[in-house]
Amino acid sequence: MTILDSEAPAVLIGDLDDTSRAGDERALLASLPTGILIDGVWRASSDGSTFAVTDPSNGLTLLEIADATPEDGEAALAAAHTAQREWARTAPRERAEILRRAFDLVTARADDFALLMTMEMGKPLAEARGEVAYGAEFLRWFSEEASRVSGRYATAPDGKSRLLVTKRPVGPSLFITPWNFPLAMATRKIAPAIAAGCTMVLKPAALTPLTSLLFATVLQEAGLPAGVLNIVQTTRAGAVTGPLIRDPRLKKLSFTGSTGVGTRLIADAAQQVLRVSMELGGNAPLIVFEDADLDQAVEGAMLAKLRNGGEACTAANRLIVHESVLEDFTARLVERMQAHTVARGTAPASKIGPLVDEGTRAKVHELVSDAVAAGATVALGGRAVPGPGWFYEPTVLTGLPADARILHEEIFGPVAPIISFSSEQQAIELANDTDFGLVAYAFTKDLARGLRLSEELDVGMFGLNTGIVSNPAAPFGGVKQSGLGREGGFEGIDEYLETRYVGIADPFAGGAA
CATH class of the missing domain: 3.40.309.10 (Aldehyde Dehydrogenase; Chain A, domain 2)
Incomplete structure (x- = not known):
């Protein structure tokens, strides 16, 4: 260990157990898919291109993975669109069980997820383990919310009709997630979408895409049907996501990142009045x-x-x-x-x-x-x-x-x-x-x-009197230029549901039977 000087923190650049841990790191990386995920199949990008994911502690390459093209993005949305109708009709309990199995699998592989996040993002292992527990909790929370989506039936105030209000999935959704919490930012969006019955295209941050690839394999193991979640990691973010935001098949955009990028995405989404959720910057x-x-x-x-x-x-x-x-x-x-x-x-x-x-x-x-x-x-x-x-x-x-x-x-x-x-x-x-x-x-x-x-x-x-507010059971989000919408809590699933009202003629208008 090196002490820079008496006024500085202890600084240790190397890893005290590099040799003993190197084998675990190599084995974990070797187990990961390196392609993009479209309609349940891991495949190379359409032009065969790849990009390197690096370790920020030393600048060394961890893995070369597929670099999605605009054509891949379109194929991912097409898969989500095709899968939407059947997925929306899936029983809420079935969706809930998939999420619960995913929670159990992520929890069982907590060490793998933590190590992978530390490798690609840099956070200490103790914090990475904390993120695994936090991120997994969104899977459990929304597994419990999937079967609680409800509406109402009422008599109109004038007594002349009946009011039926129902909820239904918004539809195919595009998720753009940041690099700083690679697992939690994915589960915070994916879990409520699954619970609500929405299909998805996920574009993880190019700096930290590996955690999303591992998480996708867990969801596949948990029984998520092909086409419900599609992943297009890319270094060409605007070229891949721009056409999707303009595509009428897309019904929802959820973004976590900087306010500058978020405001541009809101402007793009406004062209087709696309429903948006934005978790932006803070101060x-x-x-x-x-x-x-x-x-x-x-x-x-x-x-x-x-x-x-x-x-x-x-x-x-x-x-x-x-x-x-x-x-x-x-x-x-x-x-x-x-x-x-x-x-x-x-x-x-x-x-x-x-x-x-x-x-x-x-x-x-x-x-x-x-x-x-x-x-x-x-x-x-x-x-x-x-x-x-x-x-x-x-x-x-x-x-x-x-x-x-x-x-x-x-x-x-x-x-x-x-x-x-x-x-x-x-x-x-x-x-x-x-x-x-x-x-x-x-x-x-x-x-x-x-x-x-x-x-x-x-x-x-x-x-x-606390320095931490984030909790899967609470609504996360801001006001002013910090964003729109909420993630987590009872409010989180509402971001993926539309309200439909049905007016029904008075059943007694013709006289009682």
Whole structure:
């Protein structure tokens, strides 16, 4: 292990057990399909092209896999369209049993999924195992919701007719998922679609497609019929998904990613009034009040800031701390972050893995450098770790000016900018001073204040005295430029259902029989 200096976290680039784990990694990679999945068949791309999936901890190629073409995308949608009618007629209990079997299979292969995510995305194994448990829970949750889709039958207020309201599947859906949570972002969309009776085309992120390929094999083993799920991983995202969004056979688009890309997709989808769900960027505030339990607040900040190395839309982007506890909170946070070892995710000591690629690390350092140039003080870190791999030191910044870019842009790295406030109203104004509204966190012992914040903060989710809000049983989503729609919870399946009303003539109009 190498210590960069007394002010830096422990940095260990290599893996303490590279030799013993290498065989497991090779065997897992060798077991994966490398093609695209269309109508239940794994096949090469139509032009035979492939692309490399690399390990962000060292830049080495993990696997070469098929690179889908626009023609492959069209074939995937055609398969989903053909399968839709029969799949929609499948008994809800049958769909539920498929999801439950998938939950059991993912859980049984938790170690494989965790290792694969660590290899292709970089997160420490402990966090990857946590994602497996979280992602699998969407399969179990929606297996329980599949048979609970219901409507209503009522007498019209004037008594002259009957009202029948039913739910039916939206139809073929296109899912575009991000690289930061390769399993959970897939299950969060696929599970409710299966439960509702929708067929799908999935385009996973080109940086982390392998987890989706493994998950698809699990769904096949669980009994998912051919054509219900089709996968087209590609480096030509726009060329493959653009024609699908314009195709009248597609009925639904669900995207998780940046606001910039999301707004363009919304514009494209508007051309055929395509139903959309968008889980976009975030700029989460974490507010620490003067009466907060500082141990709890620091622990919450560590979870909200460093989960996934900060590469999460729910990450605390701005730490807003009351001036009376600013110094104490900062010192405690620096001490905790300084103790985090930066290493390849498979290393037992790893607490922070590499960022996903060179561009992500460059953006993080650019934001840190801009803040320092504007007058911020580096209390910890502030540097890229020399390679191989795309590692960045856990970083704490203080004394930031209000116009620093890092306070207004999504960081997506292990960097904690701290600013102060003096009153509750000022804290609320600072927290709401953003175009985003995904999640906010606050730490206070005053329940009345917590309830006020839950109503005053412009967000879709709020964590009170906790640094984690994500839960499969709760609706996940934001307001403002953080998106449209909700995933998870009772609300999640509604995104894949249409409401149909049937007006029925009064059965007593001709007299009772």
